[in-house]
Amino acid sequence: MIIRRKTRTLYVGGVGIGGQCPISVQSMTNTDTKDVQQTVEQILGLEAAGCEIARVAVLDTAAARAIRVIKDQIGIPLIADIHFDYRLAVAAMESGADGIRINPGNLGGEEKIAKVVVCAKRHQVPIRVGVNSGSIEKDLLKKYGYPTPEKSTALIESAMRNVRLLEKHGFNEVKISIKSSDVLTTVNSYQELSKITDYPLHLGVTEAGGLIAGTVKSSVALGLLLSKGIGDTFRISLTRDPVEEVRVAFELLRSLKIRERGPELISCPTCGRTRIDLFGLAEEVEKYVQTMVSPLKVAVMGCVVNGPGEAKQADIGVAGGNGVGIIFKKGKIWQKVNEDDLMRVFMAELKKMEDDGRKKLT
Amino acid sequence: MIIRRKTRTLYVGGVGIGGQCPISVQSMTNTDTKDVQQTVEQILGLEAAGCEIARVAVLDTAAARAIRVIKDQIGIPLIADIHFDYRLAVAAMESGADGIRINPGNLGGEEKIAKVVVCAKRHQVPIRVGVNSGSIEKDLLKKYGYPTPEKSTALIESAMRNVRLLEKHGFNEVKISIKSSDVLTTVNSYQELSKITDYPLHLGVTEAGGLIAGTVKSSVALGLLLSKGIGDTFRISLTRDPVEEVRVAFELLRSLKIRERGPELISCPTCGRTRIDLFGLAEEVEKYVQTMVSPLKVAVMGCVVNGPGEAKQADIGVAGGNGVGIIFKKGKIWQKVNEDDLMRVFMAELKKMEDDGRKKLT
Numbered sequence: 237m238i239i240r241r242k243t244r245t246l247y248v249g250g251v252g253i254g255g256q257c258p259i260s261v262q263s264m265t266n267t268d269t270k271d272v273q274q275t276v277e278q279i280l281g282l283e284a285a286g287c288e289i290a291r292v293a294v295l296d297t298a299a300a301r302a303i304r305v306i307k308d309q310i311g312i313p314l315i316a317d318i319h320f321d322y323r324l325a326v327a328a329m330e331s332g333a334d335g336i337r338i339n340p341g342n343l344g345g346e347e348k349i350a351k352v353v354v355c356a357k358r359h360q361v362p363i364r365v366g367v368n369s370g371s372i373e374k375d376l377l378k379k380y381g382y383p384t385p386e387k388s389t390a391l392i393e394s395a396m397r398n399v400r401l402l403e404k405h406g407f408n409e410v411k412i413s414i415k416s417s418d419v420l421t422t423v424n425s426y427q428e429l430s431k432i433t434d435y436p437l438h439l440g441v442t443e444a445g446g447l448i449a450g451t452v453k454s455s456v457a458l459g460l461l462l463s464k465g466i467g468d469t470f471r472i473s474l475t476r477d478p479v480e481e482v483r484v485a486f487e488l489l490r491s492l493k494i495r496e497r498g499p500e501l502i503s504c505p506t507c508g509r510t511r512i513d514l515f516g517l518a519e520e521v522e523k524y525v526q527t528m529v530s531p532l533k534v535a536v537m538g539c540v541v542n543g544p545g546e547a548k549q550a551d552i553g554v555a556g557g558n559g560v561g562i563i564f565k566k567g568k569i570w571q572k573v574n575e576d577d578l579m580r581v582f583m584a585e586l587k588k589m590e591d592d593g594r595k596k597l598t
Numbered sequence: 599m600i601i602r603r604k605t606r607t608l609y610v611g612g613v614g615i616g617g618q619c620p621i622s623v624q625s626m627t628n629t630d631t632k633d634v635q636q637t638v639e640q641i642l643g644l645e646a647a648g649c650e651i652a653r654v655a656v657l658d659t660a661a662a663r664a665i666r667v668i669k670d671q672i673g674i675p676l677i678a679d680i681h682f683d684y685r686l687a688v689a690a691m692e693s694g695a696d697g698i699r700i701n702p703g704n705l706g707g708e709e710k711i712a713k714v715v716v717c718a719k720r721h722q723v724p725i726r727v728g729v730n731s732g733s734i735e736k737d738l739l740k741k742y743g744y745p746t747p748e749k750s751t752a753l754i755e756s757a758m759r760n761v762r763l764l765e766k767h768g769f770n771e772v773k774i775s776i777k778s779s780d781v782l783t784t785v786n787s788y789q790e791l792s793k794i795t796d797y798p799l800h801l802g803v804t805e806a807g808g809l810i811a812g813t814v815k816s817s818v819a820l821g822l823l824l825s826k827g828i829g830d831t832f833r834i835s836l837t838r839d840p841v842e843e844v845r846v847a848f849e850l851l852r853s854l855k856i857r858e859r860g861p862e863l864i865s866c867p868t869c870g871r872t873r874i875d876l877f878g879l880a881e882e883v884e885k886y887v888q889t890m891v892s893p894l895k896v897a898v899m900g901c902v903v904n905g906p907g908e909a910k911q912a913d914i915g916v917a918g919g920n921g922v923g924i925i926f927k928k929g930k931i932w933q934k935v936n937e938d939d940l941m942r943v944f945m946a947e948l949k950k951m952e953d954d955g956r957k958k959l960t
Contacts, residue, residue, distance in 0.1 A: 443866045491819070503807050504837065
């Protein structure tokens with residue numbers, strides 16, 4: 237069992253982060269924040285996928301102002317991502333942002349940070365100190381070299397220096413992220429950081445890459461950290477539609493039995509033994525499963541070797557034979573069906589179970 | 599640093615497994631093994647992707663006989679996957695299989711296992727004892743219940759019972775896999791198993807699911823195990839083209855700095871700050887990168903915030919601005935290019951560097 241590290245709790249809108257709060261899933265829009273309609277549309281898509289906190293880039297005053305209009309049309313808290321210009325942080329909070337993400341080191345000095353803190357206190361808005369390997373201050377790069385085995389040390393020193401700056405101004409509603417594009421550096425950095433602070437940690441691998449490379453890197457890094465009880469909220473970064481980020485996030489939480497959302501699909505990798513069109517069936521089921529809400533375990537198996545044994549665990553499962561398929565329910569054969577009818581019968585029954593499940597949930 | 603667990607070494611054809619041998623990447627065909635042309639074609643595709651050992655299902659004598667013909671046309675060792683019928687195991691080895699995968703428990707008794715062992719010794723063919731949660735013997739299911747927290751114990755007892763059977767007949771060229779479709783069970787099972795045996799371990803999550811769910815589950819489970827030094831060879835199981843399995847496998851090894859193959863692509867997740875068509879550029883580069891051989895680090899960054907900092911690590915990188923892009927090489931600006939020409943100039947230079955890299959490698 238995973239024993240979660242103890243952290244303080246803060247709130248981004250109504251979503252608690254840290255302490256006993258569920259590990260929350262975040263994502264970030266890739267629209268122009270000023271384009272309210274596109275941004276709202278994307279956030280509603282993220283919400284539907286289960287995203288619990290959305291982040292938008294705030295590049296100018298118009299984007300900061302758009303936050304208020306966006307917030308009126310969405311159901312989840314909104315975080316403003318700000319670099320370089322402290323006035324945008326202030327404007328975003330005044331416009332109703334539920335949280336801001338800054339790198340205090342690039343806001344232009346302590347006086348400006350003080351102004352951000354005053355505003356954050358007034359609006360009760362938490363701040364994420366987000367450093368990454370691309371944002372480490374010049375003096376730390378000089379001190380530790382770049383890239384070196386001590387890169388973790390540089391990331392941690394950069395983050396904690398920025399946190400101390402906020403603390404100095406009496407501000408403690410802080411969470412921290414220290415992202416690297418390197419898996420081992422990311423894991424090592426968060427592990428070391430978690431030893432010296434009890435602020436909640438926002439996990440992530442930065443510039444992780446495309447769908448496959450990014451999913452692998454994020455799963456390895458965050459899998460290692462979450463299994464050690466480290467991490468209170470996270471974003472999977474992919475160079476893709478952010479809805480994919482949310483999907484990967486929940487697969488990750490499910491794989492470690494931390495949180496479940498919707499159904500689980502088990503399917504076998506097809507081999508020479510496969511006796512039905514498994515790709516077609518699995519794809520059809522995978523597509524439908526993404527629209528499901530009830531937490532059913534669904535199995536699509538190609539053959540009699542592993543199929544029945546595994547499908548036994550499933551609430552509903554199908555295994556292919558020679559021309560005839562078998563549909564299982566909770567370990568028992570529910571129906572034998574000719575291959576030609578198999579997909580139709582299976583999908584109809586799956587949809588019926590989902591409908592029943594939905595009724596129970598509402 | 600990862601300290602690898604000490605294991606014995608065996609050989610599948612020319613590929614060493616265990617001990618100091620590199621952790622090898624396997625995959626399995628999903629063709630009808632009797633269809634030699636299709637099977638060879640798929641294996642050659644796997645080879646090109648870096649796969650080091652291929653496995654085929656052997657369902658009948660014709661498939662066993664096909665092994666000899668297939669082997670003549672491929673460059674990597676071939677393993678025969680056999681269930682239920684010990685005669686197929688014998689036929690596969692006589693036909694030149696470099697290894698067999700069996701679940702001795704379902705071969706029909708000790709006398710038949712003895713015959714398999716005699717043949718394996720004569721042909722110097724190693725055997726993988728492959729149990730999974732669908733293959734646990736009835737008496738063990740009864741003893742431990744199913745599914746229970748002790749499922750790991752049942753998997754391990756089933757595997758070791760089968761290994762002892764082989765040992766009893768004087769056979770030690772053994773590797774073991776104990777796959778579950780559940781990540782935590784898989785991790786726990788291999789961890790416990792690694793404490794009681796020094797046979798090489800073949801890792802995998804069984805029935806992992808489609809591309810995304812399967813990639814996440816496999817990355818988390820195998821990431822956790824490999825980072826603990828457990829695992830000597832593995833297959834990523836996906837309900838997909840097996841070439842994808844190999845791609846995920848190498849991303850996994852690379853993420854943990856265990857092995858590198860070809861270039862690494864770093865790209866950022868696009869946000870409201872993105873000032874170039876990053877999806878288009880990243881996709882173009884990602885496609886090309888899969889054909890590359892030289893181990894270049896390539897970065898595609900959308901904006902000036904994280905871009906230049908990260909791209910500094912890259913051998914070649916691009917970061918977008920307002921209408922003008924910057925191409926970096928090893929931390930220094932190599933060229934500023936108008937956005938309209940950016941992809942063309944960047945791709946041309948990348949291809950040139952790859953060509954130079956290839957020349958050095960040959």
